[in-house]
Amino acid sequence: MNRYETIRFLLHERPETRTESAEAFAPANIALCKYWGKRDPELNLPATGSLSISLGHLGATTRVSLREGADEIFLNGEPLPDATPFHQRLVEFLNPFRPEADAGFRVDTHNNLPTAAGFATSAAGFAALVLALDRLMGWGLDARTLSILARMGSGSACRSLFHGFVEWHIGKREDGMDSYAEPLPETWPALRMATLTVSNAAKPVGSTEGMNRTRDTSVLYRAWPDKVAADLQALRTAIHTQDFELLGRAAESNAMSLHATMLGAWPPLCYWQPESLAAMHKVWALRAAGVPLYFTMDAGPNLKLLFLQEEQAMVCGHFPGADVIAPFDHA
Amino acid sequence: MNRYETIRFLLHERPETRTESAEAFAPANIALCKYWGKRDPELNLPATGSLSISLGHLGATTRVSLREGADEIFLNGEPLPDATPFHQRLVEFLNPFRPEADAGFRVDTHNNLPTAAGFATSAAGFAALVLALDRLMGWGLDARTLSILARMGSGSACRSLFHGFVEWHIGKREDGMDSYAEPLPETWPALRMATLTVSNAAKPVGSTEGMNRTRDTSVLYRAWPDKVAADLQALRTAIHTQDFELLGRAAESNAMSLHATMLGAWPPLCYWQPESLAAMHKVWALRAAGVPLYFTMDAGPNLKLLFLQEEQAMVCGHFPGADVIAPFDHA
Numbered sequence: 001m002n003r004y005e006t007i008r009f010l011l012h013e014r015p016e017t018r019t020e021s022a023e024a025f026a027p028a029n030i031a032l033c034k035y036w037g038k039r040d041p042e043l044n045l046p047a048t049g050s051l052s053i054s055l056g057h058l059g060a061t062t063r064v065s066l067r068e069g070a071d072e073i074f075l076n077g078e079p080l081p082d083a084t085p086f087h088q089r090l091v092e093f094l095n096p097f098r099p100e101a102d103a104g105f106r107v108d109t110h111n112n113l114p115t116a117a118g119f120a121t122s123a124a125g126f127a128a129l130v131l132a133l134d135r136l137m138g139w140g141l142d143a144r145t146l147s148i149l150a151r152m153g154s155g156s157a158c159r160s161l162f163h164g165f166v167e168w169h170i171g172k173r174e175d176g177m178d179s180y181a182e183p184l185p186e187t188w189p190a191l192r193m194a195t196l197t198v199s200n201a202a203k204p205v206g207s208t209e210g211m212n213r214t215r216d217t218s219v220l221y222r223a224w225p226d227k228v229a230a231d232l233q234a235l236r237t238a239i240h241t242q243d244f245e246l247l248g249r250a251a252e253s254n255a256m257s258l259h260a261t262m263l264g265a266w267p268p269l270c271y272w273q274p275e276s277l278a279a280m281h282k283v284w285a286l287r288a289a290g291v292p293l294y295f296t297m298d299a300g301p302n303l304k305l306l307f308l309q310e311e312q313a314m315v316c317g318h319f320p321g322a323d324v325i326a327p328f329d330h331a
Numbered sequence: 332m333n334r335y336e337t338i339r340f341l342l343h344e345r346p347e348t349r350t351e352s353a354e355a356f357a358p359a360n361i362a363l364c365k366y367w368g369k370r371d372p373e374l375n376l377p378a379t380g381s382l383s384i385s386l387g388h389l390g391a392t393t394r395v396s397l398r399e400g401a402d403e404i405f406l407n408g409e410p411l412p413d414a415t416p417f418h419q420r421l422v423e424f425l426n427p428f429r430p431e432a433d434a435g436f437r438v439d440t441h442n443n444l445p446t447a448a449g450f451a452t453s454a455a456g457f458a459a460l461v462l463a464l465d466r467l468m469g470w471g472l473d474a475r476t477l478s479i480l481a482r483m484g485s486g487s488a489c490r491s492l493f494h495g496f497v498e499w500h501i502g503k504r505e506d507g508m509d510s511y512a513e514p515l516p517e518t519w520p521a522l523r524m525a526t527l528t529v530s531n532a533a534k535p536v537g538s539t540e541g542m543n544r545t546r547d548t549s550v551l552y553r554a555w556p557d558k559v560a561a562d563l564q565a566l567r568t569a570i571h572t573q574d575f576e577l578l579g580r581a582a583e584s585n586a587m588s589l590h591a592t593m594l595g596a597w598p599p600l601c602y603w604q605p606e607s608l609a610a611m612h613k614v615w616a617l618r619a620a621g622v623p624l625y626f627t628m629d630a631g632p633n634l635k636l637l638f639l640q641e642e643q644a645m646v647c648g649h650f651p652g653a654d655v656i657a658p659f660d661h662a
Contacts, residue, residue, distance in 0.1 A: 219554050219557050219561060219588065220551045220555075220558065220591055220592065221554075222557065223551045223552075223554040224551075226553065227550040227595070253597050257550065257595040259594065260551055260591035261551065261591070263587045263590065263594070264587055266580065267615065268584070268587045268615070272608060273608070273612075274608045274609045276608075277607075277608050280599075281605075284601075287598075
C-alpha cells in the first residue's frame with residue numbers, strides 16, 4: 001500500500017459527525033534520542049526508534065473547515081502560495097482525507113514558537129492538522145491511529161500528538177501499523193530547555209536530503225542503530241529514576257553522534273557554525289567546573305540547553321540570549 | 332615479550348662497528364588515512380592500517396653518542412629536564428639499546444618544522460633516533476627492522492623512516508613483527524600541503540588518552556575499521572592513478588570521520604576551535620565553487636590543506652597565513 005491507500009484504509013467506514021470547522025493544538029517536540037534515517041520514505045518509517053520531549057504550550061494551533069474548490073492554506077495568517085513545494089506536499093497529504101474527491105479544505109495554522117530558533121514547525125503542524133481533521137469529521141480516532149496518520153505527514157509529527165516524554169516505536173511491519181508514538185507515564189516538572197539561537201539562516205541541506213546522504217555515504221552511520229539502542233535505554237532509565245545527569249549525558253551524546261554521522265558523509269554535512277562550536281565549548285567548560293548543564297542539537301546550528309529549574313538563573317547569566325522553555329508547563 | 336625484550340630480540344647478535352657519534356634525519360609525516368586506536372599499547376600495535384605522506388626536508392635531525400653516567404637529552408638545543416614525562420619515556424625507550432646496562436646516551440635533536448603548526452614532532456624524532464642509533468652502533472639494520480623499532484618509540488614514527496607516500500601495515504602477529512611501514516613506489520612532485528595554524532595551545536587531551544576514550548566510549552568507533560579499509564583502498568588507487576580528487580576526498584573524509592568518532596565519545600572529544608570550523612566552511616565553499624582544495628586534520632585544531640602546485644597562488648590568496656610544504660622536495 002502506498003501512503004494514500006494506507007490513510008484510506010485507516011479511515012475506512014469511520015462513522016462521521018461532521019462539524020462546520022474544528023481546531024486543535026499540538027506541541028512542538030525536541031528529540032533527546034534523534035530520528036535520523038528512514039527505512040521507508042513513502043510511509044516515513046524510521047531506521048531506528050526515537051524519544052522526545054514536547055514543549056508544553058509551544059506548538060501549532062490549526063483550524064480546518066471544508067470548502068468548495070481548491071485547498072486554501074494559511075501559515076501564521078499569510079496565504080501559502082500554491083506553487084510552493086510545501087503547498088504541494090500539504091495538498092497531497094490532505095487527498096485521502098477528503099470526504100468527496102473534489103472537496104477542498106481551508107487550513108489555518110498558527111505557531112507560537114520562538115521565531116527563528118531552529119524549531120521544526122512541521123511536526124507540530126501536521127500533528128495539529130490530523131487532530132483538527134479528526135474533530136472536523138467526528139471520526140473519534142484513537143491516539144495510536146492519530147499518531148500513525150501524523151507520521152505520514154512528517155515523521156516526527158507522530159511524537160507531537162502527546163505532551164511530556166514521548167517514544168516513537170520503530171516497528172517491524174511493512175505497512176507501518178506498529179510504528180507510532182506513545183507518551184511515557186513520567187512527568188518531570190523541574191526540567192528546563194533553553195534555545196540558543198546561533199543563526200536563523202535557512203538550512204543549506206534539508207533533513208530528508210541530509211538523512212539520505214548520511215545513510216548512503218557515511219560509513220560511521222552503520223553504527224548509528226547501536227548508538228540509538230544504547231541511548232534509548234539510558235533515557236528510559238533516566239526518566240524513570242529522574243536521574244538528570246544520565247538524561248543529559250544520553251541526550252548530548254546522542255546529538256553529538258548524530259552530527260558525527262553527518263560529518264562522516266560526503267560531501268561532509270556540517271550544520272555547525274563557528275558560534276555553535278563556541279557555545280558547545282562553553283557548555284563543556286561549565287560542566288567541567290561542576291555545572292549540571294547539557295545540550296542537544298537538531299540538524300541545524302542552534303543549541304538546546306538542558307538543565308533543571310534550580311540552575312535557570314545561572315544558565316541565563318552565562319547565556320543571556322537563551323530562551324527558556326518549561327516542557328511540562330501545559331496547563 | 333614486552334617492549335624491552337622485543338627490542339633486545341631484534342638487536343640480538345648484531346655485529347657492531349661502533350663510531351664516536353652518529354647523526355640521522357627523518358621527515359615528519361602527516362597521515363592521509365589516520366592511525367587512531369591501538370590493539371596493543373605496549374608494542375604500539377595499531378587497530379587499523381594507515382597511510383601517510385612524509386614532509387620532505389621538514390623533520391628531525393638527531394645526533395647520538397655514548398657517554399658515562401645518565402642520559403643527557405637536548406631538544407632544539409635546550410636540555411630536557413630529567414623530571415619530565417617525555418624524558419622518562421625516552422630513557423625507557425633507550426634502555427634495550429644500551430651496549431652495557433650502565434651505558435648512557437647523549438641525544439641531541441633539532442627539528443625544522445614550522446613552529447606551533449600542530450605537527451607531531453615525536454614521530455620524526457623517534458625515527459631519527461633509531462636511525463642514528465643504528466649508525467652509532469654500526470648494526471646495519473634493514474628498513475623493516477628500523478620501522479618496527481621506531482614504532483615502539485611512537486606508533487607513527489614507523490612511517491617517518493621513509494620519504495613520499497608510506498603505508499603502515501596493521502599486521503596480525505602478537506609480537507608485532509609484521510606491523511611495519513613501507514614506502515609506496517609512486518612519487519607526486521606537484522602535490523602540496525599547507526598548514527593553517529588556528530591555535531598553538533597545547534592539546535587539552537593527548538593522543539593516547541584520546542584514542543582510549545574514543546575506543547571505550549564512542550559507539551561510532553565500531554565502524555572506524557570499515558572506514559579505514561575503504562579509504563586505504565581509495566588512497567592507493569588515487570596515488571597509483573594520480574587522481575587528485577580521489578586522494579583529496581579520501582583524505583578529507585577520513586579526517587572528518589576520525590574527528591566524528593571522537594565527537595561521539597564521552598565526554599565529547601572536540602579538538603576543533605571555532606576558527607577551525609570557519610576554515611573548514613571556507614574550504615567547502617571554495618570547493619563548491621570548483622576549486623580542487625581539500626584538507627586533513629590530526630588530533631588538534633589546525634588544518635592541513637591539500638592541493639596541487641598549480642593552485643598554490645590561489646590557495647595562498649585565500650589563506651594568507653598558510654605555510655606551504657612540498658612533500659617531494661627532499662633532494
